[in-house]
Amino acid sequence: MNKHINLTSGEIASLWTVYMNDSMSLQVLSFMLKDLKDEEIKPVIQHAYDLSCSHIEKLTAIFKKENYATPNGFAEQDVNPNAPWLFTDVFCLTYVNFMAKIGSVTYGGLLSMSTRKDIRDYFTEVIHETTILYNTSLDIALEKGVNSRHPYISVPKETDFVDSKDYLSGLNPFQDKRPLNAIEISYLYMNIMTNSIGNKLCLAFAQTSPSKDIQEYILRCSDVAKKHVKIFTDILKEEDIEVPEVPDISISNSTTWTFSDKLNMFHISLMMQAGIGNYGTASAASQRSDLMLNYERLSLEVAKLAKSGADIMIQYNWLEQPPGIKLRKKLARDKEKS
Incomplete structure (x- = not known):
């Protein structure tokens, strides 16, 4: 048995x-x-x-x-x-x-x-x-032909080792930053793509939402996504790294209610969770201190925005609670009352 x-x-x-x-x-x-x-x-x-x-x-x-x-x-x-x-x-x-x-x-x-x-x-x-x-x-x-590839760089012809602690630097404005390595370039580009898709999704949800406060929140999310795209793009451009064009991920001009605000808010929350996870992984993988600091700073910005979204979902009773344990003291008190 x-x-x-x-x-x-x-x-x-x-x-x-x-x-x-x-x-x-x-x-x-x-x-x-x-x-x-x-x-x-x-x-x-x-x-x-x-x-x-x-x-x-x-x-x-x-x-x-x-x-x-x-x-x-x-x-x-x-x-x-x-x-x-x-x-x-x-x-x-x-x-x-x-x-x-x-x-x-x-x-x-x-x-x-x-x-x-x-x-x-x-x-x-x-x-x-x-x-x-x-x-x-x-x-x-x-x-x-609608897929955007990561930037190309030269294939290594020999192996090398880090010979100075300066390799990890990047915060000193009076000191030249060392060039980005392949790992750092890859994560920067991945986060450009993630935020580009997130921005378009936010615009689609905002223009079709019937609620003013939801529209305003989602547009804030869109602005943050666009800002992050610019930050990551500028870092690549500083090194003369050509950023491939994002595919034609367009949306229509429809303003008709399409998805419930509950779904819109949940979807954006899911995207932000993925974004914070991406930033955490990128920060851990990056070896230039200015990049690490950027990812930490931007993660905090997204986390604060996600908290504002959660507050709105609680206000409208849209935030479904994950399974959890019961409060032991409350169970004991309820038992005494009965």
Whole structure:
């Protein structure tokens, strides 16, 4: 007889997180699908939609088996299917590729937080699926010439070692900074792309939101994203590194309500979480002190903005609470009262 093994806190958190993300993705992708015209891009978006459907189905089965209350997440009422088109086909392709990148990193972390075999098997499967989605969407982008590559630099012809502590410097205005290395260039460009996509998404959400206060907050997010793009771009340009053009990730001029403000705010929060994670990784990987300081400073700015967004979501009762433990003292007092 097999003994039932209870879910750990890491597994409960992981399952809750991916359910929320997939339920949101379903609504966004369903809206994108209705207006897609490109016959090469549409199957990729359809595949992403089908994966989210499959994930929701499997997660719901796990919740039922474990007597785990299914999160509210997002549903059909969070999208207006009659709204006019909002995203270009290229934006949809870039969006799916970008979300697949986020998914690959997220699922890898959640797998490492899981112990029970069936949960590990689930995350192993979705990592494989997300990797295929990333590669497929990137292949289509390359074939259509709408993918932006990282900057090119010369291939190393010999190995070298750091021979001075000056290699780690960069804050002294009276001292020349050493040239950026390949790792630093890669992270700078990745964060340019991330903020560029985030900016376009913010503009789309802001112009279609019916609420003035939500519009103003989302536009603040857009301004911060544009500012960060400029900071990272200027660092590359100072070294005469050509920054490849971002793909045509355009949006329409529609102002019709498209997604619920609850979904808009959740999506932006998800993007900011990914951004803070990217900055943390970039800071740890960068060896020039001025870059580290920049990432730390900008991370704090995003964190403060995310806190303002969370306050708004609490105000409107949109912020769904992750599973947690009960306050022991409160349980004891409630027992005494009864």
